[in-house]
Amino acid sequence: MDFDLSEEQRLLKESIDGLLTDSYDFDARKKYQKEKGGWSKAVWGKLAEQGLLGLPFAEDDGGFGAGAVETMIVMEALGKALVLEPYLATVVIGGGFLRHGGSAEQKAAHIPGIIDGSKTFAFAQLEKNSRYDLGDVATTAKKKGAGWVIDGEKFVVLNGENADTLIVTARTKGAQRDKTGIGVFIVPANAKGVTRKGYPTQDGLHAADITFTGVEVGADAAIGDPENGLPLIERVVDEARTAMCAEAVGAMDESLKSTVEYLKTRKQFGVPIGSFQTLQHRAADMFVALEQARSMSMFATMAADFDSAKERATAVAAAKVQIGKSGKFIGQQSIQLHGGIGMTQEAKIGHYFKRLTMIENTFGDTDYHLRRVTDAGGLV
Amino acid sequence: MDLAFSKEEIAFREEVRAFFRDNVPPETRRKMVEGRHLSKDEMVAWWRILNKKGWGVSHWPKEYGGTGWTSVQHYIFNEELQMHPAPAPLAFGVSMVGPVIYTFGNEKQKQQYLPRIASVDDWWCQGFSEPGSGSDLASLKTKAERKGDKYIINGQKTWTTLAQHADMIFCLCRTDTNAKKQMGISFIVFDMKSKGVTVRPIETIDGGREVNEVFFDDVEVPIENLIGEENKGWDYAKFLLGNERTGIARVGVSKERLRRIKDLASKVEQNGKPVIEDQGFREKLAACEIELKALELTQLRVVADEGKHGKGKPNPASSVLKIKGSEIQQTTTELLMEVIGPFAAPYDVHGDDGSNETMDWTAQIAPSYFNNRKVSIYGGSNEIQRNIITKAVLGL
Numbered sequence: 135m136d137f138d139l140s141e142e143q144r145l146l147k148e149s150i151d152g153l154l155t156d157s158y159d160f161d162a163r164k165k166y167q168k169e170k171g172g173w174s175k176a177v178w179g180k181l182a183e184q185g186l187l188g189l190p191f192a193e194d195d196g197g198f199g200a201g202a203v204e205t206m207i208v209m210e211a212l213g214k215a216l217v218l219e220p221y222l223a224t225v226v227i228g229g230g231f232l233r234h235g236g237s238a239e240q241k242a243a244h245i246p247g248i249i250d251g252s253k254t255f256a257f258a259q260l261e262k263n264s265r266y267d268l269g270d271v272a273t274t275a276k277k278k279g280a281g282w283v284i285d286g287e288k289f290v291v292l293n294g295e296n297a298d299t300l301i302v303t304a305r306t307k308g309a310q311r312d313k314t315g316i317g318v319f320i321v322p323a324n325a326k327g328v329t330r331k332g333y334p335t336q337d338g339l340h341a342a343d344i345t346f347t348g349v350e351v352g353a354d355a356a357i358g359d360p361e362n363g364l365p366l367i368e369r370v371v372d373e374a375r376t377a378m379c380a381e382a383v384g385a386m387d388e389s390l391k392s393t394v395e396y397l398k399t400r401k402q403f404g405v406p407i408g409s410f411q412t413l414q415h416r417a418a419d420m421f422v423a424l425e426q427a428r429s430m431s432m433f434a435t436m437a438a439d440f441d442s443a444k445e446r447a448t449a450v451a452a453a454k455v456q457i458g459k460s461g462k463f464i465g466q467q468s469i470q471l472h473g474g475i476g477m478t479q480e481a482k483i484g485h486y487f488k489r490l491t492m493i494e495n496t497f498g499d500t501d502y503h504l505r506r507v508t509d510a511g512g513l514v
Numbered sequence: 515m516d517l518a519f520s521k522e523e524i525a526f527r528e529e530v531r532a533f534f535r536d537n538v539p540p541e542t543r544r545k546m547v548e549g550r551h552l553s554k555d556e557m558v559a560w561w562r563i564l565n566k567k568g569w570g571v572s573h574w575p576k577e578y579g580g581t582g583w584t585s586v587q588h589y590i591f592n593e594e595l596q597m598h599p600a601p602a603p604l605a606f607g608v609s610m611v612g613p614v615i616y617t618f619g620n621e622k623q624k625q626q627y628l629p630r631i632a633s634v635d636d637w638w639c640q641g642f643s644e645p646g647s648g649s650d651l652a653s654l655k656t657k658a659e660r661k662g663d664k665y666i667i668n669g670q671k672t673w674t675t676l677a678q679h680a681d682m683i684f685c686l687c688r689t690d691t692n693a694k695k696q697m698g699i700s701f702i703v704f705d706m707k708s709k710g711v712t713v714r715p716i717e718t719i720d721g722g723r724e725v726n727e728v729f730f731d732d733v734e735v736p737i738e739n740l741i742g743e744e745n746k747g748w749d750y751a752k753f754l755l756g757n758e759r760t761g762i763a764r765v766g767v768s769k770e771r772l773r774r775i776k777d778l779a780s781k782v783e784q785n786g787k788p789v790i791e792d793q794g795f796r797e798k799l800a801a802c803e804i805e806l807k808a809l810e811l812t813q814l815r816v817v818a819d820e821g822k823h824g825k826g827k828p829n830p831a832s833s834v835l836k837i838k839g840s841e842i843q844q845t846t847t848e849l850l851m852e853v854i855g856p857f858a859a860p861y862d863v864h865g866d867d868g869s870n871e872t873m874d875w876t877a878q879i880a881p882s883y884f885n886n887r888k889v890s891i892y893g894g895s896n897e898i899q900r901n902i903i904t905k906a907v908l909g910l
Contacts, residue, residue: 135523135586136516137818143515203515394908408910411901417908418900422838425831429811430804436517452804508793508800513807514772 137432139207146200147207149184154215160482163338166218171296172340173218182251187225191233195245202373202438206380206431213384216485218339220254220293226377228255230370231301231318235358240320244299256297256323257374258288258344259367266498268303268367269313273346275304275360280353282306282360284319284327284346292496294342295332297323302346303367306360317360318367325349337489365443372450375497376438379431379450379457382493386424386461389468389486393417396472396483413471420464427460444510451498451506452513458500461490517814523586530594537563538600546599547774549882551722554637554679557601561634564603571608571632578616578624579632585821589814596766606675607631607638611684613757614701614750618742627682627703639706641671641685641728642751649898651686652695652748656730658687658702660737665689665702667710667733673892677713677726680706686747693745701747704735718888720881721861755894756828762893763813763839768806771846775799779853789853798852802845809838830907837899840889847883854879 139147157177166174181187189204191197198204205226212221229248232241247253264270273286284304294300300321307315321328327349332342358366394417397408407413430453437449465487469476472483494500507513519527542556564570573588574580583591595602603609612631615623630636647654656669667687677683683706690698706713710733716725742750776799779790789795812831819829851858858880890896904910 135519135814135818136822137815138822139515394910397910414904414908414910415897415900417910418903421830421903421907422834425812425834426805426808426838429815429831430808432515432815433517433807433811436515439517452807455801455804456808504797504800504804507804508796512772512776512796512800513803514769514776 139203143203143207146204147211150186150208150211151214153180153184154211154217158215158217160216160485163216163218167338172334172338173220173296177217178219178251178254181219181221182249187221187251188249190225190229191245191249195233195241196249197245202376202435205373205377206435209377209380210384210387210431213381213386213489214388216338216385216482216489220256220296222374222377222381223257223293223297224248224253224255227257227370227374228299228301230373231257231357231366234369235318235363235366237354237357239354240357244320247298253298254293254296255299255301256291256294256342258291258294258300258302258321259371260289260291262287262289266502267311268371269316269364270311271303271305271316272310273302273304275306275317275319275356277306278350282317282319282351282353282355284321284349284351286346288344288346290335290341291344292335292339292341294344295330295340299323300328300344301357303363304346313364314362316363316367318357318363319351319355319360320357321346321349321351321355325351335492337492338485339492368447369443371497372447373438375450375454376431376434378493378496379427379434379453382457382461382490383424383428383431385486385490385493386427386464389464389483389490390417390420390424392483392486393420393468393471396475400473416467416471420467423460423463427457430456448507448510448513451503451510454498454503455500455507458494458503461494462500465490519586519590523590526587527590527594530591531598533567533569534594534598534600537567538598543598543600546601547770549878551724552601554676557604558634558637560601561603565632565634570603570634571612573609574612574628574632575616578612578628585817589817592761593766593769596764597770599767599770602761604634604637606640606680606684607634607636609757609761610640610754611638611682611703614684614741614754617753618701618746618750622738623741636681637676637679638682638684639674639677639680639728641674641683643673644670645672649895651751652699654686654688654699656685656687657691658689658700658735660689663737665735665737665740667702667704667730667735669730671728671730672716672725674713674726674728675724677706677728678715678723680713682706683711683728684741686751689747690745696748698745699747699751700744701741701750702735703739703741704733708733708735710734718885720885722881722885724885763809763835764843764889765806765810765813765839768839768842768846771843771850772799772803772806775846775849775853778850782853782855784855795852799849802842802849805838805845806842809835809842812838833899833903833907836893837890837896840896843889844886847879847886850879851883858883 188197189200193199232244261272275282275284300323302319302321304317305315306317327347329345330342335341398406400407434450434453437446440446468483469487475481476483542560571579572581576582615627644654658665658667684703686699687702688698689700710731712729714727715723780788782789812834816829816832854876857876860877
């Protein structure tokens with residue numbers, strides 16, 4: 135049992151923290167937000183230069199063969215700096231599908247573009263009525279010759295507006311909510327029949343609603359078994375949830391830091407407001423919530439090595455519950471303790487709150503995951 | 515980073531588990547599972563079994579009978595003990611006064627007291643709190659005046675846990691009334707049978723007798739019963755309170771109670787089916803289990819940190835343990851209340867010795883719920899814990 139980072143992991147943490155300290159203060163973030171697509175190509179390039187976009191890929195595929203802990207380190211740092219660039223959508227999710235389900239040809243065709251920063255990905259999964267159920271898929275992929283024709287609508291596709299490549303879930307067989315008969319397809323974003331309607335999201339990222347109308351792809355577009363893709367989807371989404379837990383811990387950590395700083399400097403009644411016990415205890419409760427969240431983020435991360443798929447999934451669901459609760463508490467209390475200034479667009483603190491709120495509602499909210507843990511029979 | 519215990523640690527866990535299985539008297543275990551109080555004889559009998567095995571004072575230095583275990587081994591031992599469940603070694607002797615004596619006491623005191631703590635020939639109690647000194651402990655007023663080769667002790671202690679069983683007390687007494695409040699306190703130990711010591715029971719909210727008032731009326735104590743230096747008692751008290759940082763989360767206790775909740779909830783019916791099948795109840799249970807898992811991980815982080823970097827500088831996460839641990843313990847007793855519903859009501863009468871072996875097990879659930887309100891109050895209330903986080907961690 136060991137909770138310390140290895141020497142290499144410590145260096146990784148220093149390197150990403152250093153990069154973001156230099157290039158990602160809040161003013162810089164505002165600038166990046168105004169760039170085309172809503173994030174900075176230059177920063178993406180730097181992440182590529184430092185090898186961060188290649189971390190989780192096997193050395194044979196040009197990556198570094200890093201594991202879940204390394205992703206946690208990176209995501210936590212990205213969370214602290216409220217990074218806009220599509221690491222989650224591209225490296226964690228897009229990369230996850232390729233790593234766990236991709237053929238040698240698919241890996242060779244797509245991984246190098248991720249690693250060198252030239253290509254980004256988006257995961258087109260959410261549908262109008264699917265909510266958090268990954269197995270609820272109305273979009274269809276029908277066989278045509280050796281290839282497939284995809285029809286359907288996907289919503290709130292993170293980085294969907296900018297991505298070069300889409301990973302699309304589509305039904306190849308059965309009824310809308312059947313657990314089998316779901317495929318995962320690689321679709322070029324500029325394929326004929328793909329229509330994207332992009333928009334900014336509440337937390338300053340960008341997403342798109344995407345319509346697929348008779349989109350034709352080849353046989354090589356299917357990742358894994360096109361009739362039984364749900365286990366792969368669940369695995370990759372669990373990794374995404376785990377990564378978001380770490381991102382949330384970074385955001386919570388920084389929220390608490392800024393709030394404590396504010397309590398020390400803001401004066402009312404002639405004294406720093408941090409001298410009032412009611413505010414001190416609120417901050418102490420935020421610390422408790424943060425440490426509990428950090429513990430569960432680590433738990434989900436280390437669960438990646440569990441043998442049982444069910445235990446892995448339950449661990450991730452439990453972590454998502456804790457992160458959802460802690461994130462809501464820390465987010466809301468950060469605003470409260472900042473008072474009026476916390477209500478402004480100009481203050482950074484509100485942006486953490488917004489990102490934490492959106493994380494809670496991505497890939498299953500607190501209630502959804504609580505039900506998953508419940509249905510699995512709990513943790514004790 | 516690695517969650518898994520090593521092969522040696524897993525083997526150790528099996529060894530500990532098997533020992534408890536084969537050696538904890540079944541009656542003792544049953545009473546603990548059912549939330550009953552144990553008699554003095556039952557506790558002492560078990561602790562002597564534990565001590566005979568060499569595990570009675572496991573965290574003490576080897577020269578005084580300790581085991582030399584790693585921090586992970588201590589963690590495993592405590593967790594298994596709590597989950598079995600079996601009574602933990604008497605904290606007042608083993609975790610509190612023992613370490614103060616072997617750290618600050620003289621050779622004679624070590625030889626006189628330590629073996630008798632380990633063998634439970636002396637039952638110790640703690641004389642810290644006073645009627646006017648709870649969270650503000652340093653304001654305590656009990657006086658020890660030097661007269662020749664004796665201290666004359668006058669005053670009153672309160673909330674003295676199981677003082678009715680005690681042979682010895684360690685006491686914070688004011689020896690210098692002119693010094694700043696923390697500076698004039700001494701750490702003095704003495705025999706509870708001394709003339710002038712009166713123990714008066716306090717009946718707790720659940721009808722139990724765990725705590726007492728203890729009065730000192732011109733109690734004469736030899737000056738060699740002073741531990742360490744005169745007027746340095748506050749330092750020893752702080753050392754004592756900071757000693758057992760990881761045990762206070764009581765994760766094993768809550769795990770054991772969750773198992774009991776599940777067991778009872780599968781037996782008690784509602785709408786023709788067991789309570790455990792009620793979705794709302796199951797979700798509450800799962801929510802509690804998630805909180806507990808987070809706490810367990812937080813505790814493991816602290817344990818691993820101590821194992822690697824020593825106990826010198828506490829991991830900031832350790833401040834979380836008392837707050838969350840007590841909240842979760844309380845939640846588990848609330849869930850038990852929910853399971854038992856209207857059958858929580860019947861009340862039974864307690865025996866004079868503080869044991870309460872009567873009636874059906876359902877009678878213990880409400881008392882246990884009431885009694886567990888104490889866990890967020892004792893050992894530094896949760897509000898004091900928040901003060902500690904505020905100052906020591908957040909720097910406010």
